[in-house]
Amino acid sequence: MIWFRSALYWLGMVVLTPPFAILAILILPLPPLLRYRLITGWTHTLLWWLRITCGVRYVVEGRENIPAGPAMILCKHQSAWETMALQQIFPPMVFVLKRELLKIPFFGWGLWALSPIAIDRGNRTEAQRLLMDQGHDRLAKGFWILIFPEGTRVPAGKRGKYKHGGPRLAMALDIPIVPVALNSGEFWPRNSFCKWPGTITVRIGPVIHPHGTPTQVGEQVESWIEGELATFEGQGPRHPRNL
Numbered sequence: 001m002i003w004f005r006s007a008l009y010w011l012g013m014v015v016l017t018p019p020f021a022i023l024a025i026l027i028l029p030l031p032p033l034l035r036y037r038l039i040t041g042w043t044h045t046l047l048w049w050l051r052i053t054c055g056v057r058y059v060v061e062g063r064e065n066i067p068a069g070p071a072m073i074l075c076k077h078q079s080a081w082e083t084m085a086l087q088q089i090f091p092p093m094v095f096v097l098k099r100e101l102l103k104i105p106f107f108g109w110g111l112w113a114l115s116p117i118a119i120d121r122g123n124r125t126e127a128q129r130l131l132m133d134q135g136h137d138r139l140a141k142g143f144w145i146l147i148f149p150e151g152t153r154v155p156a157g158k159r160g161k162y163k164h165g166g167p168r169l170a171m172a173l174d175i176p177i178v179p180v181a182l183n184s185g186e187f188w189p190r191n192s193f194c195k196w197p198g199t200i201t202v203r204i205g206p207v208i209h210p211h212g213t214p215t216q217v218g219e220q221v222e223s224w225i226e227g228e229l230a231t232f233e234g235q236g237p238r239h240p241r242n243l
Contacts, residue, residue, distance in 0.1 A: 006194045008053040016045060021106035024113035032115045032141050036092045039113055043084035055197030056081070056187050060089055062204035066178065070139050071207070072170045073178050074221050076229060077148035078156055078185025081200065086146060086180070089202065093144040096131065096166075115143065131165070135173050145169070149221065156185035157233065157240040159226060167217035171210040179205040179221050181228040186236020196237045203228050 020042040027035050050056045069091055075082060087093065095111075099118040102108040117134040119127040135145060147169070150160030170177050182202045188195045205224050210217045234241050 002194050002196060005054050009050055009195060010193070012049045012053065013046060016042060016049075017106050017110075021109040024110045028113060032143070033092055035113050036115070036143075039110055040087050042110065043087050047084055047088065050081075050195065054195040056195055056200065057198070058085060058200040058202055060202045060204065062206075063089075065204045065206050066090065067176060067207055069144060070142075071144055071176045071178050072166060072173075073144060073146045073180060074149050074166050074225075075146065075180035076182050076225050077150050077153050077160075078182065079153060079188040079190060081184040081188045082182060082202075085184075085200075085202070089204075090146075090178075091144055092142065093146045094138045096145065096147045115141070117145070128165075131169050132172060135169055139173060139175070145173075145175075149218065153185070153190040155190055156183060156236070156238060162218055162222040164214040164218035167210050167221065168214040171214060171217070177208040177210055177217070177221060179208060179224045181205070181225045181232075183229065183233050183236055183239070186233070186239045186242075189238050192238075198236050201232050201235065203232070 020039060024035070024039050027038055073086065073090060073093065075086065083095070094114065094116050096117045096119065097111070099120050102112050102116075102118055115138060117131060117138065119130050138145060147166040149162045149166050151163055152160065154160040167177065180202065182200060184200045187198050187200055205228065208217065208220055208224070233239060236242070
């Protein structure tokens with residue numbers, strides 16, 4: 001049954017993605033924020049379909065910690081789920097992502113229209129310059145900035161190496177950091193076809209003002225995220241302790 005329900009979800013994604021990708025191209029002349037609100041209808045629809053087909057829901061704790069903005073979100077990354085759900089929870093945002101993702105047919109077209117900060121990770125000097133230039137540009141256009149400090153999806157119950165590029169950028173742009181802990185990988189594991197029913201917890205922390213060095217700020221973010229996650233991890237069926 002899990003496999004069948006997951007297959008229904010993926011079928012819905014296959015059907016919905018091409019029309020939204022074509023829409024993304026057609027509305028490129030529109031202002032960035034308006035494009036964002038139209039294209040993120042895809043994520044709203046897919047999260048609704050995920051709930052219907054796979055029984056995956058979520059609860060948000062700490063909404064009162066969301067500042068008026070602008071700000072940078074530094075979030076735990078366990079699943080593809082948060083790349084969609086965070087767009088529902090927070091104000092309009094842009095992702096810092098690998099430039100290669102924009103080359104994916106249909107999916108990449110939609111990403112491109114969302115005004116991401118796309119960087120070449122193989123060229124660190126150029127990546128830092130783009131982060132600064134495009135970071136200022138996106139803030140001026142009314143967007144927040146989202147970075148996954150571990151850089152890639154990390155399985156539930158594991159901890160990746162937290163990078164300090166996010167804190168460094170937040171300090172340079174003079175914006176606060178909003179840390180986010182979640183356990184999405186316990187229901188939608190990394191690289192998994194199947195999704196398991198249950199309720200994902202998203203916990204939003206108090207704003208961190210980036211004072212000190214990027215390393216010190218990064219360690220503060222990591223300590224909060226991993227410390228909070230330890231208080232509610234293990235609730236889902238795909239956490240290692242429950243397998």
